[in-house]
Amino acid sequence: MEAGQNPGVRAQGRWVTAVGQVLGNFVVSLVVGDALQSTLVGARNWRLWNWPPFAVVLGLGGAALLRTPEGPGDQFLWPYLLIGTAGLIALVRVAGIRGPAGAQALASALSVALAVGGTVWVEQLRSHGExxxxxxxxxxxxxxxxxxxxxxxxxxxxxxxxxxxxxxxxxxxxxxxxxxxxxxxxxxxxxxxxxxxxxxxxxxxxxxxxxxxxxxxxxxxxxxxxxxxxxxxxxxxxxxxx
Missing domain, CATH: 2.60.120 (Jelly Rolls)
Incomplete structure (x- = not known):
């Protein structure tokens, strides 16, 4: 024991730390829920979680390509870029590249959003494109x-x-x-x-x-x-x- 250090003070410090951890976990449970918290913690190790967004992106991209209308090719640059970026992000997620759970969930949501945006853009060109x-x-x-x-x-x-x-x-x-x-x-x-x-x-x-x-x-x-x-x-x- 170091000179001048009171055992009671050390015990009190450990007690305060333990109480803080309990309160912190309680607040997190109230905000995001126990089930969601557990899912986010385990998502980085659950590769099956990555496949549904990948399937959605693949389906939307395929539909957009099949429904591409005739016209000058330069007008399709941006929708194709959105769909390609979505596919790349989804592929990286399926490959199981690790990272913070929140960032992985955000990447999956972003890939789906980009695919939806590209598909909607193609549909708009079907009605108003050159x-x-x-x-x-x-x-x-x-x-x-x-x-x-x-x-x-x-x-x-x-x-x-x-x-x-x-x-x-x-x-x-x-x-x-x-x-x-x-x-x-x-x-x-x-x-x-x-x-x-x-x-x-x-x-x-x-x-x-x-x-x-x-x-x-x-x-x-x-x-x-x-x-x-x-x-x-x-x-x-x-x-x-x-």
């Missing part, structure tokens, strides 16, 4: 046009969307005898609409609101070029979105 409809367009008349003449670009088919992004190309009908493309512009008006987009150059995208979901689109195009020039007008790209 769809390439260039192959569904027709141009009439298909002959070369002179200044002031008009043609109609028709989009028949494709999903219902609220906007059309159209890119038209213009080139010289007789390139050996004229060079009118740089000075040629187009004016576009959606059929049934009152707004006209003017000064459109070859290759410039024009985004036109459709005034609500609709199909069977008609866009009237007026050619503005120098006198004597004959121009070919064609569709470079047509995308429905929104």
């Amino acid at each position: 769809v390439d409809v260039t192959g569904l367009t027709t141009v009439a008349p298909s002959r070369p046009l002179v200044d002031g003449e008009r043609l109609v670009v028709a989009v028949d088919g494709g999903p219902v969307r609220t906007h059309l992004r159209l890119v038209l190309g213009v080139d010289d009908a007789v390139p050996d005898m004229q060079s009118c493309t740089p000075e040629t512009s187009l004016a576009l008006r959606l059929g049934g609409g009152s707004n006209t987009v003017t000064g459109v150059r070859s290759g410039r995208p024009v985004d036109m609101p459709l005034g609500g979901a609709r199909d069977g689109l008609r866009v009237t195009v007026t050619v503005h070029t120098d006198t004597g020039c004959r121009m070919n007008v064609f569709v470079v790209d047509a995308v429905l979105h929104g």
Whole structure:
């Protein structure tokens, strides 16, 4: 026994520590419950606990991939990234990498949440994502046009969307005898609409609101070029979105 140390003081200190532990366990039991506390403590050693979230993530990811609509691939980057991250987290959990029980439970919940978010995003793109409809367009008349003449670009088919992004190309009908493309512009008006987009150059995208979901689109195009020039007008790209 060290000099000057009272045995009664040491005994009192041990008693206070024991009481503190009992009170601490009692408070934890009141807050999280005995069953949940026991589950969290043993979760790191119970690998079966990791399989249900992994199965959910795998199922949601597979469903999202199967239900991916057609359209430009870049619009699927973020939902695929969410699903891929969810799968990676779930795979790490199944592999049994150890860590604090609370962190493991949070990782499982996060993986499921990310998978749900990616799947919902894919479903949103099915209804509002971009769809390439260039192959569904027709141009009439298909002959070369002179200044002031008009043609109609028709989009028949494709999903219902609220906007059309159209890119038209213009080139010289007789390139050996004229060079009118740089000075040629187009004016576009959606059929049934009152707004006209003017000064459109070859290759410039024009985004036109459709005034609500609709199909069977008609866009009237007026050619503005120098006198004597004959121009070919064609569709470079047509995308429905929104």
